[in-house]
Amino acid sequence: MDGTGTPKAIVFDLDNTLFDHQHSSRCAISAVRNRCPELAGKTLDELITKYDAAFQKLYDAYLRKEITHAHMGVKRIQTFFTDLGLAASPEKVKEFRAIYKPAYREARRAAPGSIETLTKLREHGYSLAILTNGHVKKQNEKAELIGVRHLVHHLVTSEEVGFAKPDPRIFRHVLDRLGTSADATYMVGDSPNADIKGALDAGMRPILYSPMAQGPQRLIFEQQVPVIHHMSQLLEYFAIT
Ligand SMILES: [Mg+2]
Structure with missing residues (x-):
């Protein structure tokens, strides 16, 4: 919950986002x-x-x-x-x-700062999900192995839903699972096409995860999208200390 009592949710991509590929x-x-x-x-x-x-x-x-x-x-x-x-x-x-x-x-591991960040976001009442294009078993195993599976409430794969990112239907599926509205739900991912375009098309709020990018914003599909270079920057973004 934020100060207004509105439930908020954050959806994360797995590969190259929470998982440090x-x-x-x-x-x-x-x-x-x-x-x-x-x-x-x-x-x-x-x-x-x-x-x-x-x-x-x-x-x-x-x-x-x-x-x-x-x-x-x-x-x-x-x-x-x-x-x-x-x-x-x-x-x-x-x-x-x-x-x-x-x-x-x-060498599989979670992206630097992601365990601490997910833990804090959960403590602050955010609903968390992973949304990934991939196989149910493989992606669940990977999320468990790198230590993030138990920190998110849902893990949704394209195999299970039958649609892959950036198809808006997979985003609507994850919103249904979270029970939150699109405009109160953020999508954090590394792929401008799969994660950012998909989130924009579904009416969600995108955040680009790009450790190598320059600057705090990037123009993607004619929209200024906030950029984080390290997972811990999400806490600043959501004003969590
Ligand atoms: Mg990715």
């Missing part, structure tokens, strides 16, 4: 670099940039329906090696995966 990915690429001699001469930042770029390339190809979702993983690793000027044999791809996957899982 960047950290996991960085640790996993670092593990690959340590164990693949041909990568030793490259800097970690260079490898991460190339790996992210490979994802973008393949994701675009997937959106154009040139490749299937199932092929993205292998193709991403092939693209990563090829773009570095290295050979991408099936053995190399297999070796990459065998190192990357467990290192990524091992």
Whole structure:
């Protein structure tokens, strides 16, 4: 409740928002670099940039329906090696995966400041939910493992609802679950398209989570959207000390 007694709710994206994907990915690429001699001469930042770029390339190809979702993983690793000027044999791809996957899982953690922030928001009467595009089991497990599942009242996945962000229907579903109105509900997420556009279309109040962004606001779909660079900034935003 705020000072006026109106119930307020905050919905969080999971991947790259409450879940610190960047950290996991960085640790996993670092593990690959340590164990693949041909990568030793490259800097970690260079490898991460190339790996992210490979994802973008393949994701675009997937959106154009040139490749299937199932092929993205292998193709991403092939693209990563090829773009570095290295050979991408099936053995190399297999070796990459065998190192990357467990290192990524091992390094899973909540975004800095998020546990404390969720705890405080709950103490101050906010209803909290996670809204994520993904599988029910996988996303619940991830939220539990990083220590945020018990801090939110609801976790809603696209698999369970049958619609994915930015479809406004998945946002309406989470509003029904929370029992709050759209204009009293905030959506915190890292994706301008999935989280911010979706929230705007549903009449909710968006907040962009972007640790690397400059400035306190960003123009997204012709709207000035507040930006937080660290989860703890939410407490300032909601005037909680
Ligand atoms: Mg995300």
